Amino acid sequence: MSSALHPAAQLARLPGWVALLLWTAVVVLPLYVLVVSCFKTTAEIYINPMGLPASWSPTNFITAWHRANLGQNLVNSLIVTVGAVVVTLLVSAMAAYPLSRFRLRWGTAMLGLFLVGIMLPIRLASVELFTLMADLNLLDSLFGLVCVYVAIRIPFAIFIFANFMRVLPRELEEAARLDGANDLQILFGIILPVVMPAISIVAIFTAIAVWNDFFFPLIFIFDNNLKTVPLAITSFVGQFRTDWGMVFAALAISLAPVLAMYLVLARQIREGAGAGGVIT
Amino acid sequence: MQRSHQLSAAVMLAPATGLLATFIILPMLLTIWLSFHSWSSQTGFETAQFIGLQNFFDLASSSSVGRDFKTALGNTAFYTVLSVAIILPLSVGLGLLVHQTIAPGGVVLRTILFSTYMVPMIAVSLVFSKLYSPTEGPLNQMLGWIGVPPQTWLSAPQTALVSIVLLNVWQQVGYFTVLAVAGLTQIPQSLFDAAKVDGANALQRFTSITLPLLGNTLLFSAVIAVINAVQVFEPVALITQGGPVNATNVLTYHIRRVGIERAQGGLGSAMAVTLMLALIVAITALFALARARSPRSA
Numbered sequence: 001m002s003s004a005l006h007p008a009a010q011l012a013r014l015p016g017w018v019a020l021l022l023w024t025a026v027v028v029l030p031l032y033v034l035v036v037s038c039f040k041t042t043a044e045i046y047i048n049p050m051g052l053p054a055s056w057s058p059t060n061f062i063t064a065w066h067r068a069n070l071g072q073n074l075v076n077s078l079i080v081t082v083g084a085v086v087v088t089l090l091v092s093a094m095a096a097y098p099l100s101r102f103r104l105r106w107g108t109a110m111l112g113l114f115l116v117g118i119m120l121p122i123r124l125a126s127v128e129l130f131t132l133m134a135d136l137n138l139l140d141s142l143f144g145l146v147c148v149y150v151a152i153r154i155p156f157a158i159f160i161f162a163n164f165m166r167v168l169p170r171e172l173e174e175a176a177r178l179d180g181a182n183d184l185q186i187l188f189g190i191i192l193p194v195v196m197p198a199i200s201i202v203a204i205f206t207a208i209a210v211w212n213d214f215f216f217p218l219i220f221i222f223d224n225n226l227k228t229v230p231l232a233i234t235s236f237v238g239q240f241r242t243d244w245g246m247v248f249a250a251l252a253i254s255l256a257p258v259l260a261m262y263l264v265l266a267r268q269i270r271e272g273a274g275a276g277g278v279i280t
Numbered sequence: 281m282q283r284s285h286q287l288s289a290a291v292m293l294a295p296a297t298g299l300l301a302t303f304i305i306l307p308m309l310l311t312i313w314l315s316f317h318s319w320s321s322q323t324g325f326e327t328a329q330f331i332g333l334q335n336f337f338d339l340a341s342s343s344s345v346g347r348d349f350k351t352a353l354g355n356t357a358f359y360t361v362l363s364v365a366i367i368l369p370l371s372v373g374l375g376l377l378v379h380q381t382i383a384p385g386g387v388v389l390r391t392i393l394f395s396t397y398m399v400p401m402i403a404v405s406l407v408f409s410k411l412y413s414p415t416e417g418p419l420n421q422m423l424g425w426i427g428v429p430p431q432t433w434l435s436a437p438q439t440a441l442v443s444i445v446l447l448n449v450w451q452q453v454g455y456f457t458v459l460a461v462a463g464l465t466q467i468p469q470s471l472f473d474a475a476k477v478d479g480a481n482a483l484q485r486f487t488s489i490t491l492p493l494l495g496n497t498l499l500f501s502a503v504i505a506v507i508n509a510v511q512v513f514e515p516v517a518l519i520t521q522g523g524p525v526n527a528t529n530v531l532t533y534h535i536r537r538v539g540i541e542r543a544q545g546g547l548g549s550a551m552a553v554t555l556m557l558a559l560i561v562a563i564t565a566l567f568a569l570a571r572a573r574s575p576r577s578a
Contacts, residue, residue: 016377023374023453024392030407030450031395033418037410049410049418095296098289110293117300119503121559123511123532124552125307127321127539128314132307135324151303154296183288212400214514230402234518237406244410251403258398266391273394273455274462 034255037248045244060249068250072225073232077211077254080142080228084149084210085203088157091150092202096161097187101173111162117155123215130219140223148220149210157202160275164198165191201272204265208258229254308556314549321545328546335550349551351526352534355441356555359530360509362445363452367505368498371453375460376490390461394454401451401514408447409434409519434520437527444515444528452508456501463497464490492573499570503563510559531555 037045038060039053064070098104099111122129129148130139138144172194173186181189192199217231227235233250236242262269310325315335317328339349378390396404411418412433420430433443467490475485491498513532516522522529522537531551539548 013380016380020374020377020389024389026450027392027396027454029418030404030411031399033411034403034407037407045410046413047416049413049416050421091295091299094292098292102285102289104286104289107289114296114300117304119507119563120304120308121507121511121556122304122307123513124535124555125311126532126536127545127548128310129303129307130540131321131325131545132303132310147299148303151299154300158296183285183292187292208398212398212402214400214402218517230400234402237518247406251400251406255399255403259395262395262398263391266394267387270390270394270458271462273397273458274465 034248034251037245038252040245040248042242042244045248060243060245061253063243063246064250064253067246068232068236069224070229070232070250070253073227073229074253076142076226077228077230080145080149081207081210083142083146084153085206087146087150088153088206089199089202092154092157093161093187093192093199094184095154096158096165097183097191099158100162100165101168101191111158114155114158118159122152126215126219133220139220140226141220142226144220145216145228148216149206149213153202153206153209157206160198160201161195163275164195168194197268197272197275200265200268201275204261204269204272207261211254211258311549311552311556314546315553317546317549319545319549320543321539321548322543331546335547336554338547339550339554345547348526348529348534349554352529352531352551353555353558355527355529356510356512356531357558359441359445359448359512360506362442363448363509364502364505366445366449367452367456368501370449371456371460371501372494372498374453374457375464376486378457379461379464390458394458396451396454399451402518404447404451405515405518408443408450408515412443434528435524437524440520440524440527444512444520447515448509448512452505456505459497459501460494463494467493495570495573499566502566506559506562506566510555 033049036051036053037049039056039058040048040060044054095114099107099114104110133139133144133148136144138147168191173190176186176190212230213228214230214234217228218234221227221231224232229250233247233254236247236250314325314328316330316332318331318334319325319328338345340346374393378386378393414420414430414432414435417433419433423430432439434440471489471493472485475489480488511532512530516528516530516533520528522533535548535551538544538551
């Protein structure tokens with residue numbers, strides 16, 4: 001399309017391209033440093049932070065895997081992430097359906113209440129949440145982590161689901177209702193299959209947020225065998241002598257699945273983020 | 281029929297409502313309640329002693345408790361305002377540029393731009409702590425190439441908090457650029473064409489069409505950016521521990537220090553409540569500003 005433009009118009013776009021490329025360089029530099037640091041010794045990271053590593057040996061990855069018990073941490077992160085995604089999808093779809101498609105007198109107020117939930121800064125109440133979790137016997141528990149993550153993600157998920165469900169035609173569920181199907185059957189059999197984009201948006205963004213989170217495991221998890229990947233990695237920082245090569249290798253391991261998913265689903269993820277931002 | 285509808289709606293809403301109430305709303309309400317109490321966070325809620333507004337008086341006082349709190353509140357405010365003031369214009373600017381690039385390179389650029397959203401804050405913090413190294417750090421080396429003297433970054437109180445803002449900007453701009461692009465695609469091209477016919481230049485088209493019609497997107501972005509910014513924790517906990525000399529001691533970090541390490545739960549709650557009040561004022565102001573500017577709301 002741009003090749004059809006007049007050369008002068010092409011030239012007018014040059015500053016824009018330069019600005020974009022500059023920002024791209026800003027984005028790429030830290031990622032580059034992260035990647036090359038995975039293959040360096042701590043001394044090399046300090047002496048030669050920008051250059052290519054002396055050798056591309058996987059030593060740091062092997063150390064990270066063995067010393068940091070990263071396998072167990074990956075399993076923990078996976079359990080928490082999958083658990084949070086599945087439960088968030090279930091409870092949010094169930095809540096969004098009546099709020100967006102039933103004629104309820106209190107429906108709008110209730111939806112508004114959930115939307116306000118997006119704005120609650122729960123980290124400010126972390127001391128109270130900790131004591132509450134202790135009372136509920138949910139400290140040092142992956143289940144407890146899942147509960148908190150689901151509660152945090154519910155407002156956003158309901159918002160997305162409600163946006164997608166609201167615009168579906170009314171005829172969609174009427175036939176099934178005449179056949180005597182109940183609301184749950186209609187939700188899972190008829191509504192959810194046609195809002196697959198909403199399901200993938202909620203699943204992807206919940207997964208990223210939960211997989212990457214450091215704050216809540218830091219508060220709730222003390223048992224080494226229950227630590228998630230981000231918490232495990234940070235416990236190797238700030239010790240007497242931090243093995244930075246290993247820390248960066250571990251960070252790369254934790255980043256790999258998210259980045260792989262991103263490269264496959266880049267378009268959907270970007271459009272999903274956009275869908276979350278466009279209030280209609 | 282109508283009654284059973286209400287009943288099944290209530291049943292379907294129960295799990296989400298229960299989870300939100302238990303793990304978000306209840307702790308927030310407990311925070312408000314405890315802010316009027318003396319409470320050691322090493323004991324249960326039942327040990328709290330009502331002391332009225334004493335916690336708030338302590339925070340307002342010129343004692344060391346009050347001074348540290350005001351520094352932390354000021355740091356959080358500075359961090360929030362500067363983050364939003366950089367992120368919003370930058371994301372709209374990048375959004376405009378990305379939106380206009382239809383060339384194949386545009387897709388690659390979008391993919392790279394948004395990729396920072398995938399990088400966990402702990403990785404961003406640790407990588408930047410290396411980039412910021414004072415003497416021979418990569419950033420100072422690069423500044424040297426263009427003749428700029430080395431900066432102190434995280435090692436001096438004057439620059440530490442700004443350095444943390446910059447790493448936050450790096451991570452967040454991609455996300456907000458995507459929001460801006462989504463908003464821009466909603467603006468009908470015909471409006472721009474009509475304005476062009478009327479002789480409006482690029483700047484006039486931006487201020488009279490793009491900016492007003494981007495209002496909802498900007499409001500949403502501003503609110504989310506503020507909520508994210510006031511909860512900053514990872515870079516402070518991982519690389520500065522609030523230093524040097526309290527320059528990066530933001531409130532989420534300070535509340536945990538006071539509430540957990542010194543076990544003064546009530547005092548920490550009062551700090552959280554003060555910040556929440558400030559947040560309510562800020563967000564109400566943002567909504568009022570958006571409503572006053574919006575061409576569609578009558």
